[in-house]
Structure formats: structure tokens, C-alpha cells
Amino acid sequence: MKHRVGGNGGAIVLDYQGNIGIQWNSEMMAWAYAKDDMIHYGINRGEDFIEPIQRNW
Structure with a gap:
């Protein structure tokens, strides 16, 4: 990404099965x-901290 866009960046992607990918170069x-x-x-x-979603309704 550094060479392609000339700086730092990141992406969060989702495939058709709901799998998540996260990558960055900073x-x-x-x-x-x-x-x-x-x-x-x-x-x-x-890191992958995981907590239940709290619903207050």
C-alpha cells in the first residue's frame, strides 16, 4: 500500500462467507x-479483544 498510494493506510474486508480480514502498513x-x-x-x-455487545433497550 505504501508504494501504491504513497503513504500509510489500512483496510478491513469482508468476503461472501462473512470472513473478515484486517491489514495495515502503519x-x-x-x-x-x-x-x-x-x-x-x-x-x-x-490484538483481538472480544466483548459481548451490550444492549440497553
């Missing part, structure tokens, strides 16, 4: 997604 990138009533999130490579 030092860190904040990311999050929800799946099966759980929220997944992180900033550093290798």
Missing part, C-alpha cells in the same frame, strides 16, 4: 467489527 491502526453479538477490536497487530 505502526498501528484502530479497528473494530461486530459478529455474532460480540464486538472485536484492537489497535496493535495480533
Whole structure:
């Protein structure tokens, strides 16, 4: 990505089966997604913090 766009960036992708891919070329990138009533999130490579989605209604 650095050579293609001339800088840092990242992407979160989803395939037709619902599989998620996350990649970036900067030092860190904040990311999050929800799946099966759980929220997944992180900033550093290798992180995947998982918590249940809290509904207050």
C-alpha cells in the first residue's frame, strides 16, 4: 500500500462467507467489527479483544 498510494493506510474486508480480514502498513491502526453479538477490536497487530455487545433497550 505504501508504494501504491504513497503513504500509510489500512483496510478491513469482508468476503461472501462473512470472513473478515484486517491489514495495515502503519505502526498501528484502530479497528473494530461486530459478529455474532460480540464486538472485536484492537489497535496493535495480533490484538483481538472480544466483548459481548451490550444492549440497553
